[in-house]
Amino acid sequence: MRVQAVPVNVPEKLPECPVKFIRGILADSQGAIWAVGERESIYRLDVKNGAYEKSWVNVNYSSSFPRKANFTCIAEDRQGRVWVGTDDCGVAVFNGQGWKMYDRSNALNGEHVYAIAVSPVSGEVAVATSGGVALYDPAGDSWQMLDRSTGMTEDQAASAGFDSRGNLWLAYGFGGVACASRKSGYSQWKAVQAPWFWDKNQFVSQPYQPLGDGLPSNACNVLVCMDKDRILTGTCSGLAFSNGISSWNFVRGRDYARKNNSLYGAAARKTAIPPQGDARLLSEDFVSALAGNGKDIFVGFRTQGVDVLDADTMKVKKRLRKGLEGTHISDLLVLGDGSVLAGTYGGGLVMVQAGVSSYNLDAPEREKEPGFPAEARMEESAKVLKSLEDLGRRGDKGKSIVFKGEDWSTKGDWGGKYGMTRATLCATNAPMSNSEFMAKTVPFRTLTSVPGFPGVTGAVSTYWIQGIMGLNRNKNDALRWWVEKVKDDGNRNVLFDPTDSVRTEAEWDDHGEVYPHYVDGPDIWVAVEVPEGVHEIALYFYNPNGYLRNESRRDYLIEARRHPTTSFIQFQFNNIGDIEIGRKSKNGLALAKSMEQWQSFPVEARARVSRFAGSGVYERFMCRRGGLYLFHVRRNGSFNTILNGVFVSEKIPWETRQPEELPYYVPGEFAGIIPTPGKVNSSIPGEKHKALFKPLYELQYDRKYLTPEGCSLQNRYLLALWREASRQEEQDKYTVDGLQWEARISDEQVRKSFDETMKRSWHQSQIYYPCNRSREFMPNAPGTIPFSLQEVMLMARLRIDWRQYRDDAKTLPEKSVQEMKEYLKQELLKQQKSRRER
Numbered sequence: 001m002r003v004q005a006v007p008v009n010v011p012e013k014l015p016e017c018p019v020k021f022i023r024g025i026l027a028d029s030q031g032a033i034w035a036v037g038e039r040e041s042i043y044r045l046d047v048k049n050g051a052y053e054k055s056w057v058n059v060n061y062s063s064s065f066p067r068k069a070n071f072t073c074i075a076e077d078r079q080g081r082v083w084v085g086t087d088d089c090g091v092a093v094f095n096g097q098g099w100k101m102y103d104r105s106n107a108l109n110g111e112h113v114y115a116i117a118v119s120p121v122s123g124e125v126a127v128a129t130s131g132g133v134a135l136y137d138p139a140g141d142s143w144q145m146l147d148r149s150t151g152m153t154e155d156q157a158a159s160a161g162f163d164s165r166g167n168l169w170l171a172y173g174f175g176g177v178a179c180a181s182r183k184s185g186y187s188q189w190k191a192v193q194a195p196w197f198w199d200k201n202q203f204v205s206q207p208y209q210p211l212g213d214g215l216p217s218n219a220c221n222v223l224v225c226m227d228k229d230r231i232l233t234g235t236c237s238g239l240a241f242s243n244g245i246s247s248w249n250f251v252r253g254r255d256y257a258r259k260n261n262s263l264y265g266a267a268a269r270k271t272a273i274p275p276q277g278d279a280r281l282l283s284e285d286f287v288s289a290l291a292g293n294g295k296d297i298f299v300g301f302r303t304q305g306v307d308v309l310d311a312d313t314m315k316v317k318k319r320l321r322k323g324l325e326g327t328h329i330s331d332l333l334v335l336g337d338g339s340v341l342a343g344t345y346g347g348g349l350v351m352v353q354a355g356v357s358s359y360n361l362d363a364p365e366r367e368k369e370p371g372f373p374a375e376a377r378m379e380e381s382a383k384v385l386k387s388l389e390d391l392g393r394r395g396d397k398g399k400s401i402v403f404k405g406e407d408w409s410t411k412g413d414w415g416g417k418y419g420m421t422r423a424t425l426c427a428t429n430a431p432m433s434n435s436e437f438m439a440k441t442v443p444f445r446t447l448t449s450v451p452g453f454p455g456v457t458g459a460v461s462t463y464w465i466q467g468i469m470g471l472n473r474n475k476n477d478a479l480r481w482w483v484e485k486v487k488d489d490g491n492r493n494v495l496f497d498p499t500d501s502v503r504t505e506a507e508w509d510d511h512g513e514v515y516p517h518y519v520d521g522p523d524i525w526v527a528v529e530v531p532e533g534v535h536e537i538a539l540y541f542y543n544p545n546g547y548l549r550n551e552s553r554r555d556y557l558i559e560a561r562r563h564p565t566t567s568f569i570q571f572q573f574n575n576i577g578d579i580e581i582g583r584k585s586k587n588g589l590a591l592a593k594s595m596e597q598w599q600s601f602p603v604e605a606r607a608r609v610s611r612f613a614g615s616g617v618y619e620r621f622m623c624r625r626g627g628l629y630l631f632h633v634r635r636n637g638s639f640n641t642i643l644n645g646v647f648v649s650e651k652i653p654w655e656t657r658q659p660e661e662l663p664y665y666v667p668g669e670f671a672g673i674i675p676t677p678g679k680v681n682s683s684i685p686g687e688k689h690k691a692l693f694k695p696l697y698e699l700q701y702d703r704k705y706l707t708p709e710g711c712s713l714q715n716r717y718l719l720a721l722w723r724e725a726s727r728q729e730e731q732d733k734y735t736v737d738g739l740q741w742e743a744r745i746s747d748e749q750v751r752k753s754f755d756e757t758m759k760r761s762w763h764q765s766q767i768y769y770p771c772n773r774s775r776e777f778m779p780n781a782p783g784t785i786p787f788s789l790q791e792v793m794l795m796a797r798l799r800i801d802w803r804q805y806r807d808d809a810k811t812l813p814e815k816s817v818q819e820m821k822e823y824l825k826q827e828l829l830k831q832q833k834s835r836r837e838r
Contacts, residue, residue, distance in 0.1 A: 005361070007360055008031050009050055010357050013351065017348045018035075019036065022036070022345060023038065024343065025074070025331045025332075025343040026075065030047065030080075036072075037070075038087075042059045065092070066101060070088070072086060074116065075118050078118065079123070082094040083127070085127070087112050090129075091103075091116070093372060095370050097369050102127075102134075102373070106375040107376040109147060110132060111130060111131075112615075113127060114130070117161045119162040119168075121162070121164070122138075122182065123139070124137050124166075126168055128170065132147030132152065138373070146186060148709050148711070149713045152189065154708075156406065156607075158172060159221065159233075164228075165229070167179055174557055176194065177193075177220065177240075178191040179191075190245045201600050203265055204260075205520075205557075206237040207250070211252070214249075215235065216239075219236040221236065222287065222288060226311075230242070234287025236287075237256075238285050239290075253284040253287075253304075255285050282316065283304035284304035287301060288328060293334040295310060297314075298334070302328050302637070303326050303327070303553070305320050306320040306352050320352045320353065322352075323352070324342065324350060327346060330343050336355075338355030338359075379716060380720065381721045391709055391710055398703070399605070399624070400624055402621065403606065403607050403621055405712075406620070410744055412492055412542070413675070413746065413750075413751060413754045415675050415757075416675035417675075419645075420439070421463060422439070423646070425437075426645055426646070427481035427509075428495075432481055443531060462530070462626075463531070465648070466526070466573055469522050469581070470525060471521070472520055473582060475583070478579045480511050481506070482642075486780055494542065498758065498761065505544045508642065510642075512640030513639055518637065523634050524632075524642075526630070526646060529566055529569070532625065533625075533626060534624060534706065535651075537629065538621070538647040538649075540647070551639050554641075556608065556610075557608055557634040557636050558619060563598070563630055564601070566627060572594070573591065581595070607619045607621075673764055675753060676741075680749055680750055681733045681734075689735060696718075697742070722739035722743050759782075766783060770793055770796040773802050774788060777792075787821070791821065
């Protein structure tokens with residue numbers, strides 16, 4: 001390929017970029033600047049006649065362009081193709097003429113793309129997704145899948161890079177750093193992690209020292225491979241740097257002392273003063289972006305702009321703030337003339353440092369546009385199943401709870417997929433109540449005594465869900481129950497509430513906005529009790545106002561523990577108990593003492609939630625045994641901590657999952673009608689479907705497969721089965737829809753089916769329960785009539801057709817609303833008189 005030297009002039013100020021919530025920026029091989037982000041399309045600023053154009057080009061000129069997507073990252077491969085990640089539909093590839101999507105149907109193991117990296121040696125492209133890394137090799141036009149079953153520490157890598165030898169480096173969202181050698185085919189991994197806690201009681205998750213050896217945190221945000229194979233990793237507790245996997249050093253931010261002094265408990269607070277003084281400390285602990293240019297290292301932060309470090313001494317040379325005050329730096333780009341651009345989340349593209357104003361670009365000359373990468377060759381489901389069975393035969397008992405994975409596709413349409421046994425939609429009936437759903441068959445356990453009531457016996461459900469505010473709180477503070485928007489039916493990210501057939505955006509809230517960002521907490525604890533057996537517990541997160549400056553800073557760390565006992569916990573840690581803890585009453589202090597013990601229990605599974613304003617996400621955990629599980633949702637320096645829903649599903653026999661009306665929910669909720677895969681294309685399961693799905697369903701709840709590696713293999717197995725069924729000449733609708741359902745892959749057809757099913761469910765509920773017809777009683781529900789609860793109940797007794805008063809009635813009612821109200825009033829008086837005469 002011929003290369004032509006092209007002079008490029010860089011102006012002091014570039015045209016304003018249309019993308020404001022930038023997640024990634026790129027200077028391609030032709031000198032053009034690309035910007036991708038959320039709420040906008042993809043834009044490019046071209047170079048023409050040695051200068052940048054006066055306006056940006058919207059690169060959406062293709063029928064296959066993902067117009068509704070939120071974009072997360074961008075890279076260019078050695079063939080000149082531009083790869084752009086999305087937050088819920090895979091990766092889009094641009095070949096100069098059009099776009100092509102690669103998702104779970106044809107290439108990837110996950111729908112959310114965190115990062116993309118290109119090897120300078122082989123040209124391989126690593127796409128880090130929510131289900132592992134998909135590695136594309138242009139030499140063989142082929143794909144390779146990497147996940148926990150192939151040696152990765154976690155499936156979710158926040159950032160990726162290749163060093164000068166072609167080795168693949170990953171920085172996990174909550175798992176440290178790992179490297180796989182190219183010579184091994186990326187099958188041999190070496191990993192490095194910081195201590196998970198720096199004290200014996202597990203309250204301190206950051207170093208006491210501002211400088212030190214190793215990683216400062218396992219919560220990584222960004223990784224960059226520099227010259228001479230130097231690796232930089234930005235974490236939530238500072239910057240780590242290394243010349244190899246085994247030798248690391250770190251430097252923290254100037255806010256480290258305040259963070260250490262704001263930990264819970266005086267015993268945890270220790271602060272060391274740096275011997276080298278302030279010049280060695282970064283402007284902030286939370287490092288969000290990195291870039292290198294010669295002997296300069298540019299470090300971007302969540303709120304404190306950009307620092308310029310000397311690459312030799314790692315001391316801060318300059319602190320750049322102009323135009324960056326309080327703005328999250330999501331990406332950094334160095335142009336050929338030395339100009340440095342910052343992509344910000346909310347403030348668009350900012351030039352933070354001017355260069356020499358011109359440079360010579362070595363632009364490759366291409367005779368024709370490159371073709372698209374081939375789709376991935378399908379994994380054979382039989383081979384994946386064999387790998388899974390081999391794993392199960394090793395006899396690994398595993399821990400009590402394991403992180404299964406993420407679901408960015410289902411969004412608020414949880415019915416029929418999550419919460420098949422118990423579900424809590426947080427705070428939808430605020431100020432102190434949720435929308436609760438429970439299977440009819442939920443068992444209860446008897447109590448020989450009830451705490452606080454001597455001589456009284458009772459019974460409690462074997463399933464229990466409770467939210468509690470963390471301990472590092474102000475006096476009289478407690479968990480808040482917050483409704484952001486009562487009715488938000490146009491936003492599919494909001495959980496659908498079957499109690500009134502609307503989407504109410506509500507959440508538990510730790511009131512973190514009144515605490516400085518450096519305070520460790522308050523946090524949210526979620527207690528979930530389940531009986532003996534295997535269960536899935538899923539937590540749902542959605543950031544409803546994540547495009548506001550402060551609210552955009554929501555980024556949580558999740559730690560899952562198992563409590564050694566469940567005795568009387570339900571009676572102690574309820575809403576009143578949470579308030580008592582805040583009041584610091586005698587009982588509250590005793591409860592706080594118990595919660596301090598929770599912190600010391602072993603953490604068995606972890607996950608991280610970040611950038612969830614464009615799409616909501618389910619964090620899925622599998623419990624291998626019964627008991628009380630504690631989920632600590634850590635604020636992590638965010639604006640506050642919020643949680644939208646908690647869902648529990650037990651292993652339910654396949655036969656009872658399939659009939660048209662399933663008896664899972666209490667009367668008045670789903671009315672026995674819930675979404676199923678058969679409703680997507682009106683298909684009916686037969687014996688052959690039972691032969692396929694029954695063992696597949698049981699496999700997902702089999703303890704011997706519930707390990708981190710096993711969960712990743714299960715994901716691959718489901719995808720392999722679905723791809724095989726989808727590509728058969730004569731498709732079986734139920735098989736395809738059922739496998740897509742189990743793999744948690746939603747598309748327009750699935751969403752349409754959900755809406756139609758829930759509409760039918762609500763109409764059926766109104767038939768069963770007249771109270772659901774009253775607009776006074778259900779002010780936000782659809783299909784109600786302008787009558788009070790008493791009036792609709794009387795209409796039901798009098799057998800008056802209430803539908804004639806619905807807004808969508810096709811004919812006018814026999815009586816007007818006022819006439820009917822008067823008629824009902826008279827009828828009520830007659831009935832009252834009749835009762836008195838009796």
